[in-house]
Structures are given as structure tokens and as C-alpha cells.
Amino acid sequence: MSAFRPDRRGNGGTGKIAPPTQRTIWRRRTMLIRIDEASGHAGAEIEIRGWLYHKRSSGSIHFLLVRDGSGVMQAVVAKQDVSPSIFTAAAELTQESSLIVRGVVRVDPRAPGGHELTVRDLQIVGLAKPYPITPKEHGVEFLMDHRHLWLRSRRQHALMRIRAEVIRAATEFLDRNGYLRMDAPILTPASVEGTTTLFETPYFDLGKAYLTQSGQLYNEAAASAFGRVYCLGPTFRAEKSKTRRHLTEFWMLEPEAAFMELDEYMEFAEAMVCAVVTQVLERRRADLQVLERDLARLEAVRAPFPRLSYDEALSRLLAAGKPLPWGEDLGGDEETVISAAFERPVFVHHYPARCKAFYMQPERDRPDVVLSADLLAPEGYGEIIGGGQRIHDLPLLEQRLQEHHLPERVYQWYLDLRRYGAVPHSGFGLGIERSVAWIAGIEHIREASMKRRTQMAERSMQTT
RNA sequence: UCCGCGGUAGCUCAAUGGUAGAGCGUCCGGCUGUUAACCGGAGGGUUGUAGGUUCGAAUCCUACCCGCGGAGCCA
Numbered sequence: 021m022s023a024f025r026p027d028r029r030g031n032g033g034t035g036k037i038a039p040p041t042q043r044t045i046w047r048r049r050t051m052l053i054r055i056d057e058a059s060g061h062a063g064a065e066i067e068i069r070g071w072l073y074h075k076r077s078s079g080s081i082h083f084l085l086v087r088d089g090s091g092v093m094q095a096v097v098a099k100q101d102v103s104p105s106i107f108t109a110a111a112e113l114t115q116e117s118s119l120i121v122r123g124v125v126r127v128d129p130r131a132p133g134g135h136e137l138t139v140r141d142l143q144i145v146g147l148a149k150p151y152p153i154t155p156k157e158h159g160v161e162f163l164m165d166h167r168h169l170w171l172r173s174r175r176q177h178a179l180m181r182i183r184a185e186v187i188r189a190a191t192e193f194l195d196r197n198g199y200l201r202m203d204a205p206i207l208t209p210a211s212v213e214g215t216t217t218l219f220e221t222p223y224f225d226l227g228k229a230y231l232t233q234s235g236q237l238y239n240e241a242a243a244s245a246f247g248r249v250y251c252l253g254p255t256f257r258a259e260k261s262k263t264r265r266h267l268t269e270f271w272m273l274e275p276e277a278a279f280m281e282l283d284e285y286m287e288f289a290e291a292m293v294c295a296v297v298t299q300v301l302e303r304r305r306a307d308l309q310v311l312e313r314d315l316a317r318l319e320a321v322r323a324p325f326p327r328l329s330y331d332e333a334l335s336r337l338l339a340a341g342k343p344l345p346w347g348e349d350l351g352g353d354e355e356t357v358i359s360a361a362f363e364r365p366v367f368v369h370h371y372p373a374r375c376k377a378f379y380m381q382p383e384r385d386r387p388d389v390v391l392s393a394d395l396l397a398p399e400g401y402g403e404i405i406g407g408g409q410r411i412h413d414l415p416l417l418e419q420r421l422q423e424h425h426l427p428e429r430v431y432q433w434y435l436d437l438r439r440y441g442a443v444p445h446s447g448f449g450l451g452i453e454r455s456v457a458w459i460a461g462i463e464h465i466r467e468a469s470m471k472r473r474t475q476m477a478e479r480s481m482q483t484t
Numbered sequence: 485u486c487c488g489c490g491g492u493a494g495c496u497c498a499a500u501g502g503u504a505g506a507g508c509g510u511c512c513g514g515c516u517g518u519u520a521a522c523c524g525g526a527g528g529g530u531u532g533u534a535g536g537u538u539c540g541a542a543u544c545c546u547a548c549c550c551g552c553g554g555a556g557c558c559a
Contacts, residue, residue, distance in 0.1 A: 078522085079515045098516070115509090130517060150494075155520045156508045157496060161551060217557085234559090259557045260485075272559055351556080394559095406559060451559030465559095 050122055055091035058125055059135055067122045068093065068137065071172070072113050072148075074155060082110040084139075085132070086121060092174070095121050095137040106142050115154075116172065118145040160464075167471055178307035179467055182300060183456045189299035190273055190450065191252065193292050199248040199275055204235030206253065209430065217258040219268075231256035236447060237379075237434055239276035240410060243445055244437050250275040263352070264464040265402055265454055269473035276447030282391040282409045285446040286367050289395060289405055290323050292450075293365060297321045300459055313461040317363070317399065326366045330389065333358055333368050349375040352402060359396040365404070369393035378420040381409040381444070391446075401458035407448020414438040 052067045070088030077083070080099040085092055097110040113119065122141040127134060152162075153169055163170045170176055191201065207221075207229045223229035235251040242249040255272045280288070297318055300308070308315060328336070333354075337344050340357050344350070350358070350368065359366055370389045373382060380390035392408030411417045417438055421428050428435075456468035466472035 074520080076518045076521050077515090078518070081516045081518080083518050083521090085519090094519090096517080100516085128517090130519085132519065150510055152494065152509090154495060154509045157520095159496070159552090162495065255559075257558065261557065262552095263554065263556095266558070270559065274559095349558095352554090403559065449559055454559055 055086070055088050055093045057090075058093055058137075061125045062127050062135060063125065065122065065124050065140070066137070067120060068095070069120045069145075070118070072115055072117045072119060074115065075113060077111065082107075082113075084110065084113065084119075084121070086119065086137075087172070089177075091133075093133065093135070093137060094131045095123065095139050097139045097142065102139060102142070106139070109142055109144055110139070112147065113144065114148045115151040116169075117148040119143060120145060164466070164472070171470070174310055176467070178304075178310040179456070179460055179462065180470070181307050182304050182311075182460050183452070183468060185300050185304045186296055186456050186459060187252070187271075187273070187452060189296040190292060191250075192299075193295040194250050194275055197248070197288075199250045199277075200242075200246045202239075202242045202246065202249045202251060203253050204232065204238035204242075204251045204274075206232050208232045219256050219258045233257055234272070234449060235274050236276065236449065239274055239447055240437055240445065241433070243276040243278045243447070244441065244443075247279075248275070248277045264466075265352075265457070267453060267465060267469060267473055270454075270465075270469065271452035273450040273452060274447060276445065278443050278445045280409075280446040281444050282369065282393060282446060285407065285409065285448065286325075286327065286369070286393050287323075289393075289407070289448055289450075290325050290365075290367075293325075293395065293405070293455075294321060294323050296455070297459060308460065311460050311462065313459075317461075318459065320363045321365065321398075325364050325395070326362050327393075328358065328366055328368050329370045330368060330372065331370070336361065347372045347374060355396050355402045356400045359398050359400065359402070363398060365398060366396050367393045368396060369408075376408070378424040378426065379410050379417065381411050382416075393448075397454070397458040399458070399461075401454065403451075404454045404458060405448050405450050407446065409444060409446040412438060412442040412444050414442065 050065050050067045051061070052069065053061060055068060055070070058066070058068075068086055068088055070086045072084055073087040073092050074085040075082060082097040084095040084097060086095050087093075097107060099107050102110075120143040121137060121139050123137040123139040125135055126138055128136050151169070152166055153173065171180070194201070207223070208231075209229065218230040218233060220228045220230050233255055235253065235255075239249055239251055242251075250273060252273045253271065254269055256269055257266075258268060259266070261268065275288075275292075277285075277288070301315065301318055305315070308318070331346075333350065334344055334346060336358060337354055342354065342357055344354060349371075358368065369392060370383060371392045371394075373380065373388055373390045376390050376392050380392050383389045383391060390408060392406075394403050394407075395405035396402060397404045411420065414435060417435060418428065421431055453465045453468040456462075457465045460468070462468065
């Protein structure tokens with residue numbers, strides 16, 4: 021089946037593929053390249069290693085769409101140009117078979133992308149069985165069951181590249197601003213906030229450990245050590261959520277800064293979100309276009325974002341005919357009503373204390389509200405940031421622990437942060453998947469995650 | 485946990501009480517510039533499961549299983 025002569029490969033005739041040690045490898049006249057580099061090699065003989073994305077054939081010519089993870093390129097196998105064995109091999113190729121092709125890069129307006137490969141040599145590495153994901157449409161359930169294969173599609177490539185860019189842009193922004201990455205533990209001895217249901221796991225013979233729901237408390241310790249810190253990692257909420265914006269396992273980016281108060285926090289979070297959106301627009305524009313994202317909506321994301329107090333939000337809800345009693349938390353519908361009024365993300369600050377976690381700093385002259393601020397993404401995507409200023413006063417924090425019936429013994433180390441050089445400080449959590457879903461303009465958060473975890477995704481848990 | 489919708493060929497769907505079908509994928513044949521290629525042919529089914537009504541059930545009834553969407557929780 022192989023049309024390759026192993027002796028030409030310079031690998032001792034083993035037929036094995038030498039692992040690339042650098043991005044570009046020279047081997048005699050043929051250069052191994054990635055498809056996204058192909059336009060710079062017009063006229064040159066090159067080698068591409070990848071998978072068959074799609075094929076169209078007629079009697080004497082095959083058009084192979086080859087993908088290698090960096091892009092998709094058309095490879096043309098003409099009967100007159102290759103040996104009969106190579107032409108037969110091209111005819112046998114099935115969708116998603118892995119292959120190595122060599123040939124000359126040619127500019128041709130008829131080719132998707134403007135250039136193509138005229139094949140001289142072709143090796144089938146692994147002939148694929150009939151591939152379940154065909155070029156026609158499929159339902160979400162079927163695609164989610166085949167998530168491990170769905171990742172090969174163009175749309176998923178675009179999404180995963182945007183996700184990587186969101187994380188890169190955000191962490192680069194934090195690094196530039198003097199924040200130290202200091203990741204918090206995943207296994208924790210108790211609840212961070214005392215409210216959400218946690219996943220538990222046996223911890224040797226010492227009882228139970230819990231999967232973290234937030235790195236925040238640890239971040240506060242780190243912020244008192246280094247001034248400005250952030251953590252990035254998976255977080256877990258054992259809630260039986262069943263909505264387009266919830267996962268039981270998701271990634272969260274959490275900055276925390278000493279001496280930072282509420283207004284400064286909002287300015288900083290705003291700058292970070294703007295930096296992320298700008299960088300995705302710059303570097304992943306083609307991917308956004310694959311997803312048919314309305315770029316004008318993203319280009320409108322500029323500082324300053326509107327800032328709405330909780331009280332003002334209630335007035336707007338009343339005016340919109342959706343009144344909410346004071347003290348109730350904003351639900352998905354309420355968030356949508358508020359964010360729909362603006363083309364930029366909007367902060368809602370000064371929530372009622374009873375809606376928020378025990379550690380939120382109360383407003384000086386009005387203790388029934390706290391110095392919190394959530395950022396709601398536009399277009400109905402909802403909350404992508406939650407955060408605020410933390411309590412730095414020791415007696416007040418002790419009082420709050422009692423009010424929330426939290427075991428003070430477990431929080432002694434947290435109280436220490438108030439005993440030894442307490443300062444006003446603030447921080448927030450940015451939901452990675454929610455941010456990606458908003459920026460990419462996708463319907464459901466699950467596609468922003470490699471393998472979604474939700475309560476109902478049990479079938480996928482049984483296998484992967 | 486609650487509310488709503490659904491389960492028919494590998495996939496997407498049709499068939500509303502009377503012989504279970506189409507498109508795509510697969511297999512075979514044809515085609516030298518295809519763009520979700522096209523043309524001809526073939527194969528493919530315990531209609532989610534169990535029971536009931538009926539001369540006759542994919543279709544009506546009951547129970548269960550599974551999935552999807554939404555609420556609550558929050559990033």
C-alpha cells in the first residue's frame with residue numbers, strides 16, 4: 021500500500037517516522053512544513069504530514085483536502101503525474117486517514133486558500149475506518165458523543181485557538197502589570213465559601229478532601245506575600261446545573277491585588293477584558309470569521325464600561341416590566357435585560373450583602389450592601405466576572421464566619437491575613453469558557469471546553 | 485429537584501391507524517479542475533424498553549429508560 025521508498029527517508033529503512041525536533045526540518049530537497057506556512061513556499065517541493073479532511077475524485081484526478089492541525093490544504097493527485105501505485109493509494113484514502121504527501125506548492129486560484137500541492141509522492145500511514153462525522157449536518161447529541169473526533173473539525177479548531185488566545189492575552193496582560201502567577205491548590209480541606217456543593221474525594225485515612233471551587237482564599241494569602249498575584253486552573257462545582265452557561269468543571273482566572281479598592285478593581289478588570297478582546301480580534305480574526313462572529317460587536321468593546329449599582333439595576337428592571345424585590349439576586353433573565361441595554365460589558369456593583377459571600381467588604385455608610393462588582397457580557401451571555409473588595413478587618417471577618425456558621429478553626433490561617441499587616445484588597449474570577457463563548461459568539465458554553473462536564477454528561481464520563 | 489420537548493437506517497429527517505421512505509455516508513461502476521463535486525447501481529430497520537387497545541400500531545393508552553432545552557446554583 022505504501023508508495024514510499026523507505027530508503028529515501030533517511031531513517032535507516034525502518035519505515036518509521038522520525039519525530040520532528042524543530043518546526044522546520046530539511047531532508048534533501050524536501051522540506052517538512054506545516055500547512056499554515058505553505059504560502060511562503062510556492063514553487064518549492066515540500067512534505068506535509070496530516071489527515072484526509074475530505075476528498076473529491078474523478079476518473080484520473082483526485083483532490084485531497086489535507087489537514088495537519090495548522091490548516092487545510094488541497095493536494096492534487098493527477099494520474100499522469102504519479103506512479104499507478106500512488107494513484108491507487110489516493111483512490112483508497114478514506115476520510116480522516118492519516119497520510120504523508122510530498123509535492124510542489126503551486127499558486128492556483130481554483131484551490132481553496134489560493135495555493136495547492138501537486139502531489140508527487142504519497143504514503144498512507146493509517147487507513148481510517150468509515151468516519152462517523154460526515155460532511156453533512158449532525159445533531160449536538162451525536163457530536164458530543166463523538167467529541168474526541170469532533171475536535172478535528174474546522175469550527176472546533178477555531179474555537180480552541182480562540183480559547184488559547186483568550187488565556188494567552190489575559191495572562192500576558194497580568195504579567196505585564198506585575199502580577200505573579202501562583203497557582204492555588206486543587207485539593208482543599210473545606211469549602212471556600214461554605215455555600216456551593218463540592219465534589220469530595222477520600223484523602224488517605226485522614227477523611228475527605230474537596231475539589232476546589234475557587235483559588236481565592238489562597239490568592240489572598242499570596243497577595244499579602246507578593247502584592248499582585250493570579251491563579252489559573254480548573255474549578256469544580258457539584259451543582260446539577262443544566263444550562264448553556266454552566267459546567268461542573270471549568271477554568272477560572274483569578275487575579276488578586278493588595279491595596280486595591282473597588283473602583284480600581286473595576287478599572288483593572290475592564291482593561292484586562294479590553295486587552296483580551298483586542299488581542300483575539302488581532303490574532304484570531306480568521307477563526308472568528310469561521311464562526312461567523314459579528315466583529316462589529318467585538319470592536320465596540322472599549323473602556324469605559326457602564327457601571328450600574330444594584331439599586332440602579334432594579335430601577336431598570338422595573339422600567340422594563342420585570343420588577344425584582346430588593347435583596348434578590350439577579351437571575352439569568354434579569355442579567356439579559358440589563359446587558360441588552362448596552363453594547364459593552366456592564367458592571368453591576370454594590371449588591372446586597374446577603375447575595376454575596378461572607379468575605380465581601382461592606383460599604384462604609386451602608387452595611388447592607390457590599391463592595392462587589394460583577395461584569396455582565398453583552399448579547400445575553402451573562403456574568404463572566406465576579407469579584408470585589410474583601411474584608412480586611414479582623415473582628416468583622418470573625419463576625420461574618422459566625423453568621424455563616426463556618427468553623428472558625430478551619431479559617432485560622434485566613435484570619436491570620438488580617439492579624440499580620442491587613443490591607444484593603446480586591447480580586448475577581450474570570451470564567452474562561454464563558455468568556456470564550458461570548459467572544460466567539462457560540463450558543464453554548466460546552467463547545468468552549470475540550471470535554472464538557474455537566475451533570476447529565478454521564479455517558480461520556482463512562483468512556484472519557 | 486421542578487417545567488417543557490424529544491427518541492424511526494451509521495447521520496439528518498419524513499411517514500398521524502392500512503406494505504417503513506428520502507438525502508448524505510458506506511460498497512460497486514463512470515468521469516482530468518473538483519469546491520458539502522456530479523451521474524448510475526447495491527446494501528442498510530426488533531421504529532428507546534415493557535405491557536395494553538385494535539382485524540391491523542412508528543402512529544393511540546400506561547409505566548419505565550435515555551437525551552435535549554430552561555429554572556435554581558454561579559464563572
